[in-house]
């Protein structure tokens with residue numbers, strides 16, 4: 001299903017989006033600091049260098065650590081989908097790394113009421129086509 005807004009890769013984030021198109025969730029990894037970071041940045045947030053930055057594939061698993069419900073997005077392209085759920089997923093192997101994502105599950109609730117979002121539930125990444133040939137990561141409850 002096409003998404004109302006499609007991310008535009010830049011030179012720093014292009015490897016991330018290329019990996020998404022291959023069904024892989026990768027994050028930057030600084031070999032000097034032994035540290036992952038996401039979203040992609042031009043340099044390591046700890047040491048400030050860029051020549052130690054590589055990319056590392058993740059497990060693609062995480063846990064819901066929070067959520068919000070958008071009723072009145074600033075982006076008019078999202079208005080037809082309101083209200084919609086935004087989850088925050090902490091990466092399983094490095095919970096400091098969070099992904100913000102839509103989630104297809106409705107958890108049996110109407111979001112306009114009091115939804116029962118399973119905070120703490122294990123999730124796994126899925127890749128959805130935001131536009132022809134442009135995959136983006138989203139999350140679903142792990143099976």
Ligand SMILES: [Zn+2]
Pocket residue numbers: 030031032033034035044045046047048049052
């Ligand atoms: Zn570093």
